[in-house]
Amino acid sequence: MAWFTDSGYWLGRLLFQRGLAALYLVGFLVAANQFRALIGERGILPVPRFTARVPFGQAPSVFQLHYSDRFFAGCAWGGAALAAAMIAGAGDAVPLWASMVLWAVLWVLYLSIVNVGQTWYAFGWESLLLETGFLAVFLGNDEVAPPVLVLWLLRWLLFRVEFGAGLIKMRGDSCWRDLTCLYYHHETQPMPGPLSWFFHRLPRPLHRVETAANHVAQLGLPVLLATPQPVATWAAVGIAVTQLWLVASGNFAWLNWLTILLAVSVMQLPGAPVRELPGAPVWFTVVVCAVTAGVVVLSWWPARNLVSKGQRMNASFNSLHLVNTYGAFGSVTRVRQEIVVEGTSDAVLTAGTEWREYEFKGKPTSLRRLPRQFAPYHLRLDWLMWFAALSPAYGSRWFPGFAAKLLEGDRDVLKLLAHNPFPDVPPAQLRARLYHYSFTDFEELRSGAGWWKRTLIGDYLRPVRRGDLRP
Template sequence: MGWFTESGYWLSRLVFLRALAAVYAIAFLAAALQFRALIGEHGMLPVPRFVRRVPFRRSPSLFHWAYSDRLFACVAWGGAVLSAAVVAGAADAMPLWASMLMWAAMWALYLSIVNVGQTWYGFGWESLLLETGTLAVFLGNAHTAPPVPVLWLLRWLLFRLEFGAGLIKMRGDRCWRDLTCLYYHHGTQPMPGPLSWFFHHLPRPLHRVETAANHVAQLGLPVLLFTPQPIASWAAGFMIVTQLWLVASGNFAWLNWLTIVIAFSVVDGVRAADVLGLPKPPVLAAPPGWYEGLVLAATAGVLALSWWPARNLVTRGQIMNYSFNRLHLVNAYGAFGSITRVRTEVAVEGTSDTGITPETVWREYGFKGKPGPLGRLPRQWAPYHLRLDWLMWFAALSPGYAEPWFLAFVARLLAGDRATLKLLRHNPFPGEPPAHVRARLYRYRFTSWRQLRDTGQWWERTLVREYLPPVDLDSAARLVQP
């Protein structure tokens, strides 16, 4: 079947697959370094308790057959090593069938983690990584030219990702329609980066240009992905530029980077190779029949499963970041349908005093990514994902987001749990755990240029209310859900 492959996309596939493997490696690394405190045997939301309540058919995962922290660590670190090997070119050095098995193994291992990750893994970019990883299984390696059906499925994925995000904005918060959302967003986004303060202080007319450019990138350009080259490449290129702008302005784990990776699959490899002065692709043999059959079967499956996300795009009740099946194969995407105008942060404090008085001295715990000390410039963490810091942002929006895990987090601080303390930047009680812990809700604002010059502080904050009254270990343990 001469139409089945297109050797001109050899460079696009090479960049796409190596970069996707790098994202996989980061995801597995984040899981390996954070799981014990979050979902380990003695974590805030333990996997053993979850798999006792939820059957395999609702959350397919190898951990339904057996779970231990050692096994989870083997899965996470094994996935990281496998991903790193693919980045180094191992999949291209193997036969086609072995390469496909490597990609399938990465997908299965990460699916096993996501499906028992509960609240900690409830982010749209988890499903995006799994769906993209599924398509990578069928994209082939250096032994065969890229299959055209899978290249089109990647465009369909990028279309849903961007167009869904654009529609949810236009159907949601009014500020997207009047171009004022970015008056607030750089200062209220979940985890600001080192340049977010400067983006926040851009002139308001430029904020309106930012918002309008976002609408063009998410509502106009996705349609051009299905046009002939070089138009599709130019559309993908502009999407990459807008995603790099988002990378510079905040920390969104690997969402922006993975979007960039998918967009690279659209770029015409022949033209790109000419620009870069690279050699022509080698002449490749026709793909084996069994491979063509698998690709066509996978394509038919994706098209069948696309009914639900396609219908979601055209309905007024559009939902975002939703998986219509437990394997996260074809999903609905979207982000920031509404924008927070006011930034609130939960500050967690402890004291060694056994009796609480007005003179009690409270010392604040420091988090790695979320705002805390007023003079500390936000750090760049993306594409690495700080799961606790992200959930703390949601907890500040509403205590309902904190119900499954926050009291368990406090109880582990009171117990001096080492795995939990490793998730933090600063532990004010290095000797022994505090006697009491409390939480307070503050309103945070970026300082002005003058305030920064006079005080050296990037933030100012005012107390809103008490978030959690002082608790000791016994009372916290009683309040934690069994």
């Protein structure tokens, strides 16, 4: 069946699969390095407590069957090792069925982590990685040319990612419609990068051009993905370029890189060597057709969401995170608020009490530190600190437990921070204060003021002692 496969996409598939394996590797490394503090047996939101109240059907996971920190670590490091092997080409070195099994194992392991990760894993790029990883199971290896149906499913996914994000903006904050959102976004985004200060200081007319170009990339180019080649390739290139702009201007974990990989799966690269691969065996054809039919059925919910006036962002309609809806920044904050956590060794507070600040790895605390580039690595605690600063409701489930861990001097939690001002003995008391942060201007930067300036808003958490808070 010549219609079922297309050898012209072999190079795009190769780049897509290797890149996807690399992002799986990052995801598993993030899980291995952070889980003990966040969701471990003694973590802020322990998995056993979660699985005791949430049934398997609502959150399918191998950790519903058994959980221990050692077992979780084994799954995370095992997933990382398998992802590294897939980067090296293990999927093409084995028979087709075995390659599908390897991709499926990666998907099951990461699904198991996401489904018990609770608020720490409630990000759109988790569902995006899972949906993309599921489709990769059926993309084949060197034993078969890329299946056309799966290539179209990847285009449908890329369309939802981009078009959904474009629609949520146009339906949301008025600053997207008057082209002023980027007056604020580079400064107020969850985790600025090393170039964000410079992006923020671009002339305002260029910010308006940025915003207009974003609308073209998210509302215009996705429509062209359904057109014949080479138009579809050029549309995908345009999307990829826009995503690279976002990579340069901020830290959004693997969202941008995964979107770029989806765009690569659309491309027929000019000058690529011609390589004819065998057609699909009958059993593989049957499986791919069945999966495609299933995705078409599940597409009803996200398609309806796209045309709905009450469009939802980053929502999964099933516990397997298949065929989701995506979108980001339907509203843009105009003012950046940051929580600064401080401790003191004084058992009794006086006017002379010295408060020392905890430093986070990614989110702004120190005024003189240039923001660092972490993406595609994901600092989950830092991201949720940004949400908690928007409203205490966002931190109500986990922030008290985080503060309690700092008062205990919990080593796993402290590993998530850049600087612990109490290396020997935990603080006697802890507090959190809310500040308004903003970038300095050129004059202030030249005078040595640093990259940020801040103004105190008030208390976020009043001084507490050990035992006052419970996870």
